[in-house]
Amino acid sequence: MQGFTPDKDSKTTNFGCKLMRVYRCPKCGREVELPEGDYYCKVCGPSAVMVKALIDEELELERLFRLQNDLIEHKFPKDHIALHEYLISCAGDIYREMTRKTPYYYYINEKWSTLAGYCGRFGGLRKGDYEELAMLMREPYYKPKRDVYMKNLERLKDETRKARIDEKRKRVMVAALDMIEGLVRWFESLDPYKYPKAEFDALTDAIANYFPEQFYE
Numbered sequence: 001m002q003g004f005t006p007d008k009d010s011k012t013t014n015f016g017c018k019l020m021r022v023y024r025c026p027k028c029g030r031e032v033e034l035p036e037g038d039y040y041c042k043v044c045g046p047s048a049v050m051v052k053a054l055i056d057e058e059l060e061l062e063r064l065f066r067l068q069n070d071l072i073e074h075k076f077p078k079d080h081i082a083l084h085e086y087l088i089s090c091a092g093d094i095y096r097e098m099t100r101k102t103p104y105y106y107y108i109n110e111k112w113s114t115l116a117g118y119c120g121r122f123g124g125l126r127k128g129d130y131e132e133l134a135m136l137m138r139e140p141y142y143k144p145k146r147d148v149y150m151k152n153l154e155r156l157k158d159e160t161r162k163a164r165i166d167e168k169r170k171r172v173m174v175a176a177l178d179m180i181e182g183l184v185r186w187f188e189s190l191d192p193y194k195y196p197k198a199e200f201d202a203l204t205d206a207i208a209n210y211f212p213e214q215f216y217e
């Protein structure tokens with residue numbers, strides 16, 4: 001606590017609780033670690049209300065966003081085909097949205113609904129989608145590119161699992177990456193109805209768990 005004691009008349013809550021926050025004075029930039037509450041700067045006076053400094057979780061989320069972007073965003077080999085890349089992007093967009101401080105539910109629901117259209121009860125892809133994919137898989141660059149993609153996906157999953165972020169949020173993010181892996185394996189099976197049901201259900205549960213008031217199927 002660097003010898004700092006809260007100002008007498010500052011309102012504090014949850015004292016004795018272990019959850020500490022870093023507060024920064026907007027005037028002098030001084031930082032102090034305190035329990036959640038309202039404080040003003042001891043040096044600058046009551047007009048300088050201290051603000052929450054960027055907390056670890058926000059930094060972690062920013063890092064994961066950049067990693068996702070560098071490792072997998074629009075990197076699945078996609079020549080000849082559009083639909084596969086589109087479905088992978090939906091799961092990727094859910095992951096990206098979850099790296100925002102306040103994820104927007106309706107955006108996530110829109111992406112989820114698209115996935116549900118292919119992976120739900122009435123799911124499946126048309127034969128034509130697989131003809132395109134079979135063509136792509138015969139290209140000599142497909143396998144090396146796809147292997148790099150899967151390796152990067154694994155690394156992102158690993159980094160996400162280890163990240164110091166809210167567990168409910170993490171569950172959605174890991175489920176979105178599992179979903180991408182499931183989609184790739186589905187495409188490669190060349191079986192239109194072998195959609196990744198377990199991964200889709202896990203993603204659905206994780207989203208419902210994160211947005212308990214808003215989620216509807």
Ligand SMILES: [Zn+2]
Nearest residue numbers: 025028041044
């Ligand atoms: Zn100050």
